[in-house]
């Protein structure tokens with residue numbers, strides 16, 4: 084048996100990197116900066132007082148492709164290290180169990196230069212040696228090494244000449260733009276040498292700024308007046324950052340994109356998974372030292388540590404909101420006004436925060452939009468309907484009776500209301516069944532019942548085909564002649580019947596079968612208001628035909644008031660009723 088070694092086809096590797104690993108050719112600038120920074124970090128580990136510095140320049144001459152030059156005064160490379168680290172793909176001087184200071188890990192970053200160049204020239208002098216070494220590598224895998232006679236101070240100089248078609252990535256202003264984009268906040272100064280030297284690195288990173296400065300930075304960067312900033316900190320991820328509270332509401336579950344740096348080098352502006360889902364009202368700028376980026380250096384490994392860091396960062400946001408609530412800060416009112424849907428989701432997830440700011444959250448009620456605090460101060464029993472339809476049926480009547488009923492039909496509201504009793508055991512929460520709602524209305528006296536008897540008997544006969552039972556009671560508002568109510572099951576049957584009318588025969592027969600069990604049952608009530616002026620007159624009408632016409636019309640009107648879509652049978656009632664009233668008017 085013989086032993087052989089795999090051979091790597093470098094051209095294939097470069098194709099893999101350029102087409103599948105990196106999203107854009109400009110990453111070669113990032114990889115060069117990262118290597119320069121790591122080399123300075125390595126030198127500082129040996130010489131803590133060393134002042135690290137990176138320089139960049141673009142050389143251009145007529146009829147020559149532009150060349151990017153990057154220099155650093157880092158640790159440099161010996162000849163042996165050049166063979167080991169530059170000439171072996173996947174070899175790195177930075178990967179060890181205890182080493183966390185370096186940005187690079189994989190030993191492939193330098194290859195990204197072959198996406199834009201046919202040759203990489205490295206001239207280096209190690210702090211451990213007097214020799215200056217030149218290495219020239221090509222994408223076919225060949226390389227040359229020679230010792231230079233000229234001496235240089237320790238550090239590394241790299242020359243990359245543009246390949247045909249990639250010249251635009253070497254324009255001086257674009258190189259500066261790329262370097263700023265990735266390396267604006269790197270720990271050592273980066274200079275671009277042109278007619279005069281320009282410093283590309285900023286004096287301070289946003290995560291080192293005071294809240295006021297961070298707000299100013301956010302305004303300059305994104306032209307947005309953020310409501311406030313929240314300091315972020317994760318000991319596990321060794322992360323530091325700023326969450327900006329957006330001044331406008333965002334759709335629930337909108338994907339928030341965050342600007343994340345790893346060891347002060349930009350990872351990506353579109354990181355999604357670094358903050359919890361409920362935090363879609365903030366966008367953050369974050370520097371993380373302990374999370375591992377993937378080889379593309381554009382996202383993180385999705386591992387358990389990422390989840391823990393996410394939780395720690397989420398806790399910072401919760402802490403901030405908690406402090407606002409405890410201080411009863413008006414800022415919380417403003418944040419809730421803009422982002423209540425996000426905060427409702429958060430309150431559902433976290434009992435402590437629920438208790439702290441449920442009273443600040445707004446709900447639709449029969450008395451208008453009110454915060455839970457206002458509702459709780461108004462009434463000891465919190466009444467709600469489980470859905471929007473039920474709410475519509477009774478809100479007008481509840482309002483006239485000054486009863487506060489919450490509409491539980493909006494996103495998260497039902498769960499939030501039902502959680503109330505669990506978090507505050509003293510609070511009584513009552514679900515209102517709209518059909519049962521009429522039972523609270525005032526009953527008629529015996530004489531009044533007698534007066535209305537024949538009218539109700541006739542109304543029941545008229546409403547029989549619509550599976551609706553007629554009743555008569557006294558209730559507010561007096562100007563409402565009749566109230567149509569139905570149960571959840573009744574609503575379902577109404578909807579099913581309506582769908583049946585529009586469906587093809589096969590589907591209609593399926594619906595028929597589903598709903599047959601309920602056949603013959605009333606599924607709604609029409610409660611006439613004895614206090615209403617028209618009803619007072621109607622119960623005295625002797626003409627049965629006119630009485631029928633009025634009942635039918637009041638039935639359709641009550642449906643319309645409750646925002647129920649009309650079935651075709653009801654629609655024709657509306658049309659024929661109108662015509663018959665006109666005829667009667669003309670005959671009179």
Ligand SMILES: Nc1ncnc2c1ncn2[C@@H]1O[C@H](COP(=O)(O)OP(=O)(O)OP(=O)(O)O)[C@@H](O)[C@H]1O
Nearest residue numbers: 118119122168175176187188189190191192193239
């Ligand atoms: N400017 C430099 N100064 C000193 N050594 C360097 C420099 N640039 C590259 N090297 C050496 O070359 C090795 C390979 O670099 P390369 O960029 O390919 O990978 P890396 O930085 O180790 O890892 P990654 O693929 O994650 O970037 C480095 O580990 C380092 O030892």
